Amino acid sequence: MDTARISIQDQEVDCPVTVGTEDEVAFDISKLRNTTGAITLDPGYANTGSCESGITFIDGEKGILRYRGYSIEDLAEHSSFLDVAYLLIYGELPTRDELDAFNLEITRHSLLHEDMKKFFEGYPASAPPMSVLSTIVSSLSAYYPSGNSDEEVNLNIIRLIAKLNTIAAFSYKKSIGQPYIYPRNDLSYAADFLHMMFAVPSEEYEVNDLIVRTLDMLLILHADHEQNCSTSTVRMVGSSGADLFSSISAGIGALSGPLHGGANTEVINMLEMIRQDGSNFQKYVAKAKDKNDPFRLMGFGHRVYKNFDPRARVIKKTADEVLGQLGIDDPLLDLAKQLERIALEDDYFRERGLYPNVDFYSGILYRAMGIPTNMFTVMFALGRLPGWIAQWVEMKNDPKTRINRPRQVYTGYNHREYIQIGRRANQN
């Protein structure tokens, strides 16, 4: 199968077929408009490949997720977050020396320019942490100019990974009115984040190894997910030639929405609401099925996964283990499990392939670590950063990249005669 033939009225066009390394088939319609005058229409891009990519593979039917060929389950069990960040960005798992050098670079760049603290001070305490994260990342381009050489780009990549940890923790400290806690070079990425979040100047802060390992695993599970909404945003903004910081800042904005990364916050709000309403699961399952009711089961459903989300499976198992080891009895964990069971017994959810996604159980783990609900999506952004970076670099280096510029089917007025103001109907 080399070509796919499209017929439109009396015209025919042969579209070259591309087959990916996992036998995914696509036909290239890039000549369609020039040949026939027609375009394709695919709202939400559910059938449209925007690029060829060698970073992440998902088989939504089989519940497979791999970064650079490695299964998410293996990476979550055996790797550290910086290991995985290196893999995504540079294409291979690092050797011990490469990882040590990468770690050292990251720790050396974790401080923020002191002037940047003024930005945090300008925000109200109630500012949504994702807004703060997005704007401060955007303002990094004012401090670190965007050179185009590989070396300059790489330096900004290191800076961004190092500083996002600090920016995220500072935004939390600002929101609760505590002094900022500076990064420590002797701690791992995840441990340093917890230290900057929870240490106070008057007390020694002890990092809990179990919590560090759990956080590291959560960051790994979120690290990339091919052409999702925020990643496509990063690539789209970058396709204009915009710098790394501006592109990632836009991605953070896209992630904040409740249908994307913001769902992890909404899941906890929903579970709390159901609990306070007497754990009446049937009522909320019925509301989720009612097309006249805007309520949806948050943390359920996915554009790509139609059987199960492998990340959700790992997180659910880990939530059981970690809460048990920490001696935490969170009623929301039982409630989430019951809701999942009742929903999955229902034909509505089964027929539509709606299963718990990554966001359904992650909030329960974040709660167990003491991370407040309004920071959950920031945690997602921290994890997703290496994926965004890897995708941005791939886009930048791909000779096939053109500025992203979709077309549209216009449905507005045809040409109308201009009428001077005062002569228009209903005006004095």
Ligand code: ACO
């Ligand atoms: N609760 C109830 N019904 C749902 C849900 C849900 N959570 N999700 C989808 N459906 C229904 C839709 O109403 C639709 O039904 P219909 O065919 O009768 O019209 C059908 O399932 C397909 O749903 P779409 O919205 O068309 O699916 P899409 O792929 O566009 O959306 C999405 C995927 C946004 C994830 C959706 O499932 C959803 O809103 N889920 C809740 C929010 C959420 O958890 N988002 C996080 C996703 S993971 C991530 O981004 C990290």
